[in-house]
Amino acid sequence: MEAAARVIARRGVRGLRVEELAAEAGVSTALIYYHFKDRTGILRATLEFISDRAERYTTERDPGAEPLDPRSELEQSLLLELQDTPTVRENSTAWGELRASAVFDPDLREELARATLIWVQEVAELLGQVRPMATATALAAAAERLTALLEGLSVRWLSGGLPLEHARELMAGAVDAELARLRG
Amino acid sequence: MEAAARVIARRGVRGLRVEELAAEAGVSTALIYYHFKDRTGILRATLEFISDRAERYTTERDPGAEPLDPRSELEQSLLLELQDTPTVRENSTAWGELRASAVFDPDLREELARATLIWVQEVAELLGQVRPMATATALAAAAERLTALLEGLSVRWLSGGLPLEHARELMAGAVDAELARLRG
DNA sequence: GTCTATAACGGGATAGAC
DNA sequence: GTCTATCCCGTTATAGAC
Numbered sequence: 001m002e003a004a005a006r007v008i009a010r011r012g013v014r015g016l017r018v019e020e021l022a023a024e025a026g027v028s029t030a031l032i033y034y035h036f037k038d039r040t041g042i043l044r045a046t047l048e049f050i051s052d053r054a055e056r057y058t059t060e061r062d063p064g065a066e067p068l069d070p071r072s073e074l075e076q077s078l079l080l081e082l083q084d085t086p087t088v089r090e091n092s093t094a095w096g097e098l099r100a101s102a103v104f105d106p107d108l109r110e111e112l113a114r115a116t117l118i119w120v121q122e123v124a125e126l127l128g129q130v131r132p133m134a135t136a137t138a139l140a141a142a143a144e145r146l147t148a149l150l151e152g153l154s155v156r157w158l159s160g161g162l163p164l165e166h167a168r169e170l171m172a173g174a175v176d177a178e179l180a181r182l183r184g
Numbered sequence: 185m186e187a188a189a190r191v192i193a194r195r196g197v198r199g200l201r202v203e204e205l206a207a208e209a210g211v212s213t214a215l216i217y218y219h220f221k222d223r224t225g226i227l228r229a230t231l232e233f234i235s236d237r238a239e240r241y242t243t244e245r246d247p248g249a250e251p252l253d254p255r256s257e258l259e260q261s262l263l264l265e266l267q268d269t270p271t272v273r274e275n276s277t278a279w280g281e282l283r284a285s286a287v288f289d290p291d292l293r294e295e296l297a298r299a300t301l302i303w304v305q306e307v308a309e310l311l312g313q314v315r316p317m318a319t320a321t322a323l324a325a326a327a328e329r330l331t332a333l334l335e336g337l338s339v340r341w342l343s344g345g346l347p348l349e350h351a352r353e354l355m356a357g358a359v360d361a362e363l364a365r366l367r368g
Numbered sequence: 369g370t371c372t373a374t375a376a377c378g379g380g381a382t383a384g385a386c
Numbered sequence: 387g388t389c390t391a392t393c394c395c396g397t398t399a400t401a402g403a404c
Contacts, residue, residue, distance in 0.1 A: 012284075019398090029398085029399085030370070031370055100281065102345075103343045151336040155335070156332060158287045159286040173325055173329065176365070180365060215387070
């Protein structure tokens with residue numbers, strides 16, 4: 001699965017060659033088919049893998065650090081996805097690709113919806129800790145907007161049209177705007 | 185170009201078969217290559233085409249209607265892209281595909297950046313008509329967020345994870361939030 | 369479970385006539 | 387400018403041995 005994430009991040013879902021994946025993983029193509037049945041099977045499994053991995057690195061705080069206030073934790077959690085480190089870039093690229101592929105491949109939609117829901121709920125949860133008085137509906141809407149915006153900014157960054165630092169500023173600004181809106 | 189937009193919207197950039205495009209346009213594959221050189225040439229031209237077409241349908245108001253106030257015009261212009269009509273769906277799908285492809289195909293980036301800039305400036309302009317006192321920087325940032333959010337919502341809609349009506353509500357809510365923020 | 373080898377096919381691109 | 391015909395390569399997927 002790590003090899004799959006790497007190859008998709010490097011070539012895209014469109015450019016994924018089972019042979020290249022096999023080489024990256026150090027096995028034969030036949031073995032890939034043995035385990036995943038077909039190309040779509042690979043994609044589905046990869047989607048699950050990166051979704052789990054993203055959840056881990058946005059949730060886990062390293063044990064030495066002092067705990068953050070809710071507001072910073074929210075901002076951190078979103079800005080973590082806009083970083084130029086191998087893992088994050090890999091995850092963002094692959095996520096964007098799988099999202100885009102789902103437009104034409106219904107087989108990916110269920111898994112994608114599941115992963116998206118988890119993410120939105122996690123963000124709504126964090127928003128609720130900053131604005132305890134807000135209604136669940138308002139929190140959910142804000143979370144949907146923030147995560148959708150993050151996806152939008154992410155593709156722009158990865159497609160070379162938006163410098164990372166600027167993307168981060170825009171994201172932080174949106175958090176401001178949404179929190180102000182939730183204050184009433 | 186109309187045929188290209190249709191085929192990309194139906195199959196995606198990855199699913200675009202030159203033969204299918206030729207059939208859709210009612211010509212031979214050789215003729216496509218004669219005019220566009222290669223596959224990438226087709227994509228570049230299509231990107232320009234849908235960007236022009238989108239600009240037309242978001243800008244032109246039909247002559248019979250009375251003029252809208254700035255606020256409604258802004259909202260309209262953004263919500264026009266979240267509609268389930270053949271042309272809009274075609275444009276949104278193709279736009280998303282080309283954006284996603286640009287992550288791995290540098291040949292598309294220049295054209296994409298150009299088209300994005302025009303769009304962002306148009307939205308910033310509309311925002312400026314609602315909030316004449318806002319700085320150019322603040323208007324630009326809000327426009328970038330709103331357009332990036334629209335792209336994000338659009339893919340979620342097209343990939344089946346977000347009902348159109350809900351996407352429209354979220355978009356309208358973001359316009360609210362940004363305008364409130366620009367008020368100070 | 370894992371490999372080598374290969375079948376089978378799709379589709380990008382071009383030659384050359386008109 | 388436009389066509390028909392075709393080359394040829396890359397890719398998915400499987401057969402069958404170990």
